[in-house]
Amino acid sequence: MTTFTKVSPYANEPFTDFSLEENKKAMQAAISKVKEELGREYPLYIGTEKVTTEAKITSINPGNVDEIIGYVSKADQALAEKAMNVALETFESWKKVPARERAEYLFKAAALMRARKHEFSALMLLESGKNYVEADVDTAEAIDFIEFYAREMIRLSEINETVPLVKIPGENNKLTYIPLGVGVIIPPWNFPLAICVGMTMAAVVSGNTVLLKPASTTPVIAHKFVALMEEVGLPAGVINFIPGSGAEVGDYLTTHPKTRFISFTGSKEVGLRINKLAADTVPGQIWIKRVVAEMGGKDGIVVDETADLNAAAAAIVASAFGFQGQKCSAGSRAIIVESVYDEVVEKVVALTNQLQSGLPELNFAAGPVIDKTSYERILDYIEVGKSEGTLLAGGGKAEGNGYYIQPTVFGDVSGKARIMQEEIFGPVLAIAKAKDWKEAIAMYNDTEFGLTGSYFSTNEERISEALDTVHCGNLYINRKCTGALVGVHPFGGFNMSGTDSKAGGYDYLLLFTQAKLTSRKV
Ligand SMILES: NC(=O)c1ccc[n+]([C@@H]2O[C@H](COP(=O)([O-])OP(=O)(O)OC[C@H]3O[C@@H](n4cnc5c(N)ncnc54)[C@H](O)[C@@H]3O)[C@@H](O)[C@H]2O)c1
Numbered sequence: 001m002t003t004f005t006k007v008s009p010y011a012n013e014p015f016t017d018f019s020l021e022e023n024k025k026a027m028q029a030a031i032s033k034v035k036e037e038l039g040r041e042y043p044l045y046i047g048t049e050k051v052t053t054e055a056k057i058t059s060i061n062p063g064n065v066d067e068i069i070g071y072v073s074k075a076d077q078a079l080a081e082k083a084m085n086v087a088l089e090t091f092e093s094w095k096k097v098p099a100r101e102r103a104e105y106l107f108k109a110a111a112l113m114r115a116r117k118h119e120f121s122a123l124m125l126l127e128s129g130k131n132y133v134e135a136d137v138d139t140a141e142a143i144d145f146i147e148f149y150a151r152e153m154i155r156l157s158e159i160n161e162t163v164p165l166v167k168i169p170g171e172n173n174k175l176t177y178i179p180l181g182v183g184v185i186i187p188p189w190n191f192p193l194a195i196c197v198g199m200t201m202a203a204v205v206s207g208n209t210v211l212l213k214p215a216s217t218t219p220v221i222a223h224k225f226v227a228l229m230e231e232v233g234l235p236a237g238v239i240n241f242i243p244g245s246g247a248e249v250g251d252y253l254t255t256h257p258k259t260r261f262i263s264f265t266g267s268k269e270v271g272l273r274i275n276k277l278a279a280d281t282v283p284g285q286i287w288i289k290r291v292v293a294e295m296g297g298k299d300g301i302v303v304d305e306t307a308d309l310n311a312a313a314a315a316i317v318a319s320a321f322g323f324q325g326q327k328c329s330a331g332s333r334a335i336i337v338e339s340v341y342d343e344v345v346e347k348v349v350a351l352t353n354q355l356q357s358g359l360p361e362l363n364f365a366a367g368p369v370i371d372k373t374s375y376e377r378i379l380d381y382i383e384v385g386k387s388e389g390t391l392l393a394g395g396g397k398a399e400g401n402g403y404y405i406q407p408t409v410f411g412d413v414s415g416k417a418r419i420m421q422e423e424i425f426g427p428v429l430a431i432a433k434a435k436d437w438k439e440a441i442a443m444y445n446d447t448e449f450g451l452t453g454s455y456f457s458t459n460e461e462r463i464s465e466a467l468d469t470v471h472c473g474n475l476y477i478n479r480k481c482t483g484a485l486v487g488v489h490p491f492g493g494f495n496m497s498g499t500d501s502k503a504g505g506y507d508y509l510l511l512f513t514q515a516k517l518t519s520r521k522v
């Protein structure tokens, strides 16, 4: 590979405006095209081999459970071991490929994904239940991660020129960011393209080889990404695609002596398990495994009496119910100062009641939740909510041949209630009343998580104090708490929300490298 793409300054991928008829039609056409391809079989990718197994993961449309998205081959421990060996072997050559050349594969992938944007979004919409905007934003974020990390790797490879070490006479000193080895990439289903792509590309462009175990509810869109990387000529064995059971394949690879790092995004429970298992050393292991774990949230919006209440109510509803509340950043709590509590709650309930549930392909505002397990868990939480607060909107199942739940709002909830403390990961909003803005911030901080939060106020002194005291990785003022942009809002949380990493930030690739200092006498 000798001709390199000219690298322009990084810019976020624009979102599609679906109020324009032509864009709506383009998405509908992409959905029709993708529908013609549903129900196919997809193999594992282990080096140059495409492996078909008898055991399959059946991926279905959560919005229409009779529609099968695809049948995906399923790795067991023996196939995971085979993939590990291929990844180890490929690492020996991939780590020697210059950074600029590695980045070039990413630039090519971004260009191709951009050209097929609606096709990626359409498949994702059918497999995960996102509506047009949510799917489009996810694809745009995937492109952003690819473009951003490619430039980041180039920047790191030039660090000795741009940020030289302190010079002393008689020595030539250099710092080089070298890769770690074989990594296990374990993404969630809720950003089935963006997070899967971002986690994988960050590791790969840094010079590592990976075993990618996608989430079992969204393996087909993950496969589409892996196939794209094959199409742009990424050497076989750099990304090994091994869908499989988290408990079986996940635990096997987490405890494997040759696993150098694990990049995980998902729930607190699984993240803690991985962290614990990875901390144990096993015979043949000569390193401390690095664990990057981005986990859950119990995010919230605080509103004081000086705030623009219409803007606050709109942000609360957007943050709570975007993609049915299935975002780690979802604003599942709102804490409102008592003098404006009734007014804000009334606005929130009115906006929530406007959200109509229905098929994602018809672009309803509220779609299904991801699967039966989530559906039942969320309905259980709604029952808990009925004993912990006042039901103000929704409160049960919604119509449809899928996992539809009404956007649900509870008021008068105590800060210590389960629905105020536990991540529900569904369309359930709990609202609490605080006596004043200080108490509201204290209630916001009173969780084990610390991912995203918003503070609504027009009072500069309070905003200034909120900036200092609201303890979360992504704190927003006077806007919703979802929708971080790559490079603009590096993303990741504190406490039980993870290992304090920042996806889409300038220090992210360092997590997948180790810095080697070389000092030469001259
Ligand atoms: N902090 C963030 O950036 C971020 C982003 C997105 C989602 N999330 C969190 O992810 C969760 C939702 O995603 P989910 O339901 O896919 O989470 P999950 O923890 O159930 O699964 C995440 C991944 O882990 C795998 N897994 C399950 N058991 C495993 C094991 N024992 N070993 C290894 N892997 C295993 C799953 O198959 C899946 O690929 C929520 O808690 C959400 O807040 C966090």
Ligand SMILES: N[C@@H](CCC=O)C(=O)O
Pocket (backbone or CB within 6 Å): 190, 191, 326, 327, 328, 329, 481, 482, 483, 484, 485, 491
């Ligand atoms: N980065 C996304 C959330 C990712 C987790 O689900 C946001 O900012 O809304």
